[in-house]
Amino acid sequence: MPIRMGSGTRIKAIKALNLGRPIVSTTLGVEGLGLIPGRHILIADSAEDLAAACRRLLTDPVLRAELVSNGREKVRADLGYERALATLMKLLGRNSEPLTNGC
Numbered sequence: 001m002p003i004r005m006g007s008g009t010r011i012k013a014i015k016a017l018n019l020g021r022p023i024v025s026t027t028l029g030v031e032g033l034g035l036i037p038g039r040h041i042l043i044a045d046s047a048e049d050l051a052a053a054c055r056r057l058l059t060d061p062v063l064r065a066e067l068v069s070n071g072r073e074k075v076r077a078d079l080g081y082e083r084a085l086a087t088l089m090k091l092l093g094r095n096s097e098p099l100t101n102g103c
Contacts, residue, residue: 013041014079017071022064024053034078040071 013030016023017040023030024042037043042057044050057064077083 014075017041017079018075020068020072022057022067023071024050024057026050035071035074040067040074042067 010030010033013023013025013033013035022042024044026045027043030041030043035041042053044053057067
């Protein structure tokens, strides 16, 4: 995700992590998601660093597996549907009752 400007990539990052794909992104591409470089994702803000990070993923299966596992766990714990729904319900002043037409 070599993004230098724009938006919409954060949803793509969440989907990719949930699908078990390791990600190399610029800092801007995953800004605000709380992903930890080296734990959930690799960050590269220059063309040289992007190439080096991609090369690392291609040649280090252990790193790749760790990023995939940690990334999926991060989505489940903090970025997935259930968490988003719980946050929405809290903002609406509800416990865990489902939304209905009468909300």
